[in-house]
Amino acid sequence: SQELEQSPQSLIVQEGKNLTINCTSSKTLYGLYWYKQKYGEGLIFLMMLQKGGEEKSHEKITAKLDEKKQQSSLHITASQPSHAGIYLCGADDRGSTLGRLYFGRGTQLTVWP
Amino acid sequence: DTAVSQTPKYLVTQMGNDKSIKCEQNLGHDTMYWYKQDSKKFLKIMFSYNNKELIINETVPNRFSPKSPDKAHLNLHINSLELGDSAVYFCASSHGAGSRAFFGQGTRLTVV
Numbered sequence: 001s002q003e004l005e006q007s008p009q010s011l012i013v014q015e016g017k018n019l020t021i022n023c024t025s026s027k028t029l030y031g032l033y034w035y036k037q038k039y040g041e042g043l044i045f046l047m048m049l050q051k052g053g054e055e056k057s058h059e060k061i062t063a064k065l066d067e068k069k070q071q072s073s074l075h076i077t078a079s080q081p082s083h084a085g086i087y088l089c090g091a092d093d094r095g096s097t098l099g100r101l102y103f104g105r106g107t108q109l110t111v112w113p
Numbered sequence: 114d115t116a117v118s119q120t121p122k123y124l125v126t127q128m129g130n131d132k133s134i135k136c137e138q139n140l141g142h143d144t145m146y147w148y149k150q151d152s153k154k155f156l157k158i159m160f161s162y163n164n165k166e167l168i169i170n171e172t173v174p175n176r177f178s179p180k181s182p183d184k185a186h187l188n189l190h191i192n193s194l195e196l197g198d199s200a201v202y203f204c205a206s207s208h209g210a211g212s213r214a215f216f217g218q219g220t221r222l223t224v225v
Contacts, residue, residue: 030211031211033213033214035216037154040219040221041218041219042117042203042216042217042218042219043156043203043205043216045213045214045215048213050211086154088156090214092211100146100158100161100169101146101158101205101207101214102158103155103156103157105153105154105155106154106155106156108154
């Protein structure tokens with residue numbers, strides 16, 4: 001199975017600041033997913049990356065997958081309190097044909113006004 | 114309209130009891146999962162079902178028994194609940210490899 005290392009574990013930023021969360025795998029990532037979780041709620045899908053060098057953006061959030069497909073970053077520009085939550089990266093386990101998702105341990109983001 | 118729905122949302126019960134959590138998806142997915150999120154927010158897969166058949170059992174105690182009556186449902190039954198079973202349990206579904214998973218809202222289980 002793949003293991004995903006997320007950093008930092010927690011992040012506290014002032015509103016308006018930019019921030020980056022990283023997700024690193026020891027193996028090639030065939031599918032990398034970013035989810036966000038607010039306290040007491042389910043996981044909200046943010047983005048999926050599959051190709052080396054791929055980059056996707058949605059509103060103020062940009063996710064990238066490096067060329068080697070072993071590292072992904074999630075960048076938030078001009079953070080807002082609504083961005084607060086736990087960010088989780090997940091990856092397909094290609095050892096199984098069923099798309100089993102493994103997750104990193106998450107990054108707790110706090111944005112203070 | 115909810116894509117993946119779980120019930121109940123909260124469950125408080127005593128040690129030794131047996132309880133069930135229900136999950137339903139209306140997305141037409143073939144694959145369903147149960148995940149456990151511990152107090153440190155680590156999300157770990159427990160089971161995976163494909164077309165009502167168990168595919169993955171991630172070394173979960175046999176007190177946990179998933180049941181899939183049809184492709185749209187995957188229920189989780191837990192026998193002889195222990196304090197360590199307290200966690201948030203998430204149901205999810207997907208089309209399989211290479212496709213995103215849709216998650217339910219979670220069931221917060223507290224064993225006292």
